[in-house]
Structures are given as C-alpha cells and as structure tokens.
Amino acid sequence: AQSVTQLGSHVSVSEGALVLLRCNYSSSVPPYLFWYVQYPNQGLQLLLKYTTGATLVKGINGFEAEFKKSETSFHLTKPSAHMSDAAEYFCAVSDYGGSQGNLIFGKGTKLSVKP
C-alpha cells in the first residue's frame, strides 16, 4: 500500500534562510507526487507535482522539489524563505490501492518563518 511520511511536524526558519521540508513515500509502482500548501483558514492549493519526466520540478512561489527514486524521497525546497511562506505543507502520493485514482496525504509540516 502507498504511504507518505513527512519528517517534522513543525519547521522553523529565519527569513532569507533555506527551506527544506522532507517527504518520503512508499509505493509499489511509479508514483505521482504532489506538494500542496495550506495558508491559515484556507483550503489547500497545489505547489507542484511530479508525474513523469524531469525529476526536478519547479512550482509556484519559488519552491521546487526533486524526485529521487533511489531514496524514495520528494523533498521540498526554497532557497530563501519569505514571511509569506508561513503555512502548512502537505506531501501526497497517488493511491493505487483502496481508493484508486486518488491521493494519500501526509500529516503535514507547519512552517514558521522568523523575522
């Protein structure tokens, strides 16, 4: 069965510092992988996704993620954090098991950005 693990429920960085949010997945078939962001009191919105092709995926707001099959990872990075990046971030993997055609979400990582 597919699963997603996000390492660290809370991450705090200083403004201008590197943002690194970790995501590891488990999948018996080539996965599709997503990062969604949730700003306070809002729904989720797509940051970026990997389906096929280039393993380095660029998303909105300067974020990018790299699919590493050998490490079963899809970590999210941004070179320089901005105060507006404070939000909760969810990694998700395609579900080929129970609810076929849907996503399994990780438990989320809340990012805080200090001035």
Added chain:
Amino acid sequence: NAGVTQTPKFRVLKTGQSMTLLCAQDMNHEYMYWYRQDPGMGLRLIHYSVGEGTTAKGEVPDGYNVSRLKKQNFLLGLESAAPSQTSVYFCASSLLQAVSDTQYFGPGTRLTVL
C-alpha cells in the same frame, strides 16, 4: 469563476443531529472529493465521485453519506452526528483523476459536534 465553494463555513451540532454540507464547483470538473482534516492527521478521504450520479467510499466513510445528483454539486450528509465527527471538512474537485491531476479545494467547513 468562483472555483469551489462550500456551505456553510461554520456549524455547531448536538450529538444525534443531522446536517448536509454543500459543495459546488463551476469548473465543469468530473471528479469531486470530500476530506476531513484533523490536527496531526493530515487529510483523509471520506467519499468521492467520478461523475454525476456516481459515488464511492474513501478511507473513512463510516457515518457519512454523499450524493452527486448534479455534476456541479457534491453533498456530504451526517445522519446522526457524533463528537468524533468534529473536524474541518474540505471539498475538492479535479478535471481528471486526482492521481495525476490538480485538485482544487474549497475554503472548508468547520464543524463542532457537542
């Protein structure tokens, strides 16, 4: 386009009461989903629909029912609310299957069951 809208935004119920949450999308999407979000649990899929008139169970369907009578609307019903159903509920839609396509989320409904 309004995107995905949810009604109501907040609701407080007593144990045993019933209610219906309405989700509407104006993007002509085939697929629609209901999730619940609980602290430290991420999002869990309750039910989903692959088209008008069809619904299917997700990861946590017990205690909920759904209907998709019109393509643009997806209703989530609680027949007899329980405190364990206190949560934030999100509706989402996608043009294609979520396994490869972008899901668009509504703003959420915060439900408290006393």
